[in-house]
Amino acid sequence: MLPSDQPPLAGGTARTDRVLGAVVGSAVGDALGAPFEFGPAGVYTARFPDGVGEMCGGGGWDPGEATDDTQMAVLIGESLLERGGLELPDIFGRFRRWAGADPKDIGLQTEQVLLSGDPWDLAAPIHFQRSGRAAGNGSLMRAATPAVHFAAAGRDGTMAAARRIAALTHGDAAAWEGTAVLHELIRVALDGADPVAAVPDTLRHVHEDHRPRWATVLAPGWHPDDATEFNGAVWPCLGSALWALRTTGSFEASLAAAVDLGGDTDTVAAVTGALAGAVYGFATIPQRWTDPLHVPLPGYGDRVLRTPELAGLAEQLAA
Ligand code: MG
Ligand code: MG
Numbered sequence: 001m002l003p004s005d006q007p008p009l010a011g012g013t014a015r016t017d018r019v020l021g022a023v024v025g026s027a028v029g030d031a032l033g034a035p036f037e038f039g040p041a042g043v044y045t046a047r048f049p050d051g052v053g054e055m056c057g058g059g060g061w062d063p064g065e066a067t068d069d070t071q072m073a074v075l076i077g078e079s080l081l082e083r084g085g086l087e088l089p090d091i092f093g094r095f096r097r098w099a100g101a102d103p104k105d106i107g108l109q110t111e112q113v114l115l116s117g118d119p120w121d122l123a124a125p126i127h128f129q130r131s132g133r134a135a136g137n138g139s140l141m142r143a144a145t146p147a148v149h150f151a152a153a154g155r156d157g158t159m160a161a162a163r164r165i166a167a168l169t170h171g172d173a174a175a176w177e178g179t180a181v182l183h184e185l186i187r188v189a190l191d192g193a194d195p196v197a198a199v200p201d202t203l204r205h206v207h208e209d210h211r212p213r214w215a216t217v218l219a220p221g222w223h224p225d226d227a228t229e230f231n232g233a234v235w236p237c238l239g240s241a242l243w244a245l246r247t248t249g250s251f252e253a254s255l256a257a258a259v260d261l262g263g264d265t266d267t268v269a270a271v272t273g274a275l276a277g278a279v280y281g282f283a284t285i286p287q288r289w290t291d292p293l294h295v296p297l298p299g300y301g302d303r304v305l306r307t308p309e310l311a312g313l314a315e316q317l318a319a
Pocket of ligand 2 (some may be wrong): 266
């Protein structure tokens with residue numbers, strides 16, 4: 001399934017094309033899925049019977065407007081660049097500034113943690129202790145930027161970074177492990193290898209308490225209909241993204257499959273887009289999707305990032 005003869009982006013290498021693909025692909029998935037969030041299965045096919053999906057907007061979103069998924073990914077990416085590495089209190093501070101600016105969309109769990117007033121290293125554990133529920137998909141959806149940055153740190157390095165960033169908002173280690181898996185699969189894809197084939201190896205590096213449940217949703221025969229939770233939870237979200245990648249043959253088809261599942265469509269498509277973009281590369285993302293793509297940044301003045309800025313961020317993160 002891997003396009004090894006894929007043409008590189010003009011002036012770039014095949015690896016650069018995959019780096020841009022992961023970050024821009026995730027944002028494109030977010031914006032494509034946003035108008036359908038919490039809709040039923042089959043929404044994409046119903047809206048685009050000819051299979052040619054557009055950035056249609058709706059549900060409060062302009063065509064091509066990315067949501068919290070991409071906003072948080074940008075905040076992580078800019079922190080990594082400006083702080084010269086992983087500085088968790090800085091990322092948490094950026095998240096909190098953004099959350100306090102009333103973004104159009106924010107995950108319930110993320111909002112409760114960020115606006116709790118608790119310190120950066122206690123907010124998520126306190127929330128988990130009180131609520132008993134902290135396995136939302138909110139740490140997966142923002143992982144494209146750190147995954148691109150920490151790929152150079154190798155398997156153990158990127159998985160460790162994923163866990164620490166996830167833990168800023170998610171107290172349940174299931175979310176840490178899932179985000180670690182996503183980081184590693186993106187690392188493999190950026191190397192030009194097949195992330196689907198890397199799943200068994202990756203699972204061996206998942207904490208043993210969480211391995212069986214992750215092995216279930218990442219198994220080759222798993223289907224989103226097998227999910228035991230809504231796809232706003234971390235397990236079916238990543239399982240569905242991998243399913244969408246595994247059962248289709250192009251960037252575009254994988255995102256169509258992801259959005260068509262319904263539910264948390266922007267986030268499942270953002271995760272799918274990160275993986276599929278890393279596999280197929282930026283050059284395969286339809287221009288009718290990258291042209292209208294834009295990412296407002298609440299809390300940061302009137303800043304709006306478009307595809308060239310996202311691509312620049314991705315390239316710097318991988319440098
Ligand atoms: Mg969102
Ligand atoms: Mg969502």
